[in-house]
Amino acid sequence: MKATSRSVGNVEVIALEGKITIGAGDTQLRDVITNAVNSGKTNILLDLSKVTTIDSSGIGELVGSYTTVTNRGGKLKLLHLPAKLNELLHVTQLITVFEVYEDEAEAAKSF
Amino acid sequence: MERGDSERIEITISSRFENIELVQVIAEHLCENAGVDEDGSHWIGMAVREAVANAIKHGNKLDIRKKVNATFELSGDELEITISDEGAGFDPAKVGDPLNPQNLMKTSGRGIFYMKTFMDQVHYSFQPGGGTSLVMMKNLTKGSGIASTKA
Numbered sequence: 001m002k003a004t005s006r007s008v009g010n011v012e013v014i015a016l017e018g019k020i021t022i023g024a025g026d027t028q029l030r031d032v033i034t035n036a037v038n039s040g041k042t043n044i045l046l047d048l049s050k051v052t053t054i055d056s057s058g059i060g061e062l063v064g065s066y067t068t069v070t071n072r073g074g075k076l077k078l079l080h081l082p083a084k085l086n087e088l089l090h091v092t093q094l095i096t097v098f099e100v101y102e103d104e105a106e107a108a109k110s111f
Numbered sequence: 112m113e114r115g116d117s118e119r120i121e122i123t124i125s126s127r128f129e130n131i132e133l134v135q136v137i138a139e140h141l142c143e144n145a146g147v148d149e150d151g152s153h154w155i156g157m158a159v160r161e162a163v164a165n166a167i168k169h170g171n172k173l174d175i176r177k178k179v180n181a182t183f184e185l186s187g188d189e190l191e192i193t194i195s196d197e198g199a200g201f202d203p204a205k206v207g208d209p210l211n212p213q214n215l216m217k218t219s220g221r222g223i224f225y226m227k228t229f230m231d232q233v234h235y236s237f238q239p240g241g242g243t244s245l246v247m248m249k250n251l252t253k254g255s256g257i258a259s260t261k262a
Binding site for chain 2: 021022023024055056057059060061063064066067084088091092093094097
């Protein structure tokens with residue numbers, strides 16, 4: 001998995017690319033979020049448009065990321081959810097946990 | 112291959128996460144060759160991914176000397192997938208329901224749920240001397256179990 005970050009106002013937009021799966025991107029995602037939070041960036045918008053594969057470990061890391069950010073007083077929201085990831089969040093009812101946006105400007109404004 | 116044909120494929124891998132995709136790809140190609148659409152093949156492949164990941168992580172505890180065996184048996188429209196490991200087994204009844212509000216924010220425990228969502232039947236058997244076999248069944252004429260969430 002590849003992650004690239006940029007700031008939009010007070011929001012850190014982190015674009016993830018590739019696989020978030022067991023033994024591959026799952027621990028990387030944890031590290032990316034931990035590093036962002038530790039450097040004071042607690043308003044995080046995860047752009048998932050280029051995530052190609054995710055499994056239950058990747059879903060678990062998304063949940064863990066949400067908890068990490070929330071516990072530090074921040075917010076984690078999702079942008080450009082791929083259709084299959086959207087369905088995985090729906091069947092596990094996690095879609096009720098995450099705020100999901102299709103427009104980056106609108107998402108950035110919501111923090 | 113056409114829908115209705117029979118096919119049997121077997122593969123044995125060592126317990127490395129990078130081998131999961133090998134087994135997943137076999138599942139997806141087998142389904143596509145049998146006439147299942149791309150989405151349906153993807154969800155069956157994902158069930159296989161979750162099963163193999165569990166066998167490697169929880170069954171064989173990442174011991175690369177231990178093997179995971181996968182067999183795919185297609186008979187008519189019925190696909191039976193068996194994933195076996197060399198682990199000590201577990202009590203499926205003790206696996207929590209990820210839809211329970213108390214479990215919703217847990218970072219693990221969704222793999223078996225996804226398997227049950229995408230497949231028609233999922234059941235485990237445990238050998239007396241060790242080793243767990245997971246058998247998953249899918250009728251390929253049925254849609255994926257996830258389709259109803261689109262509405």
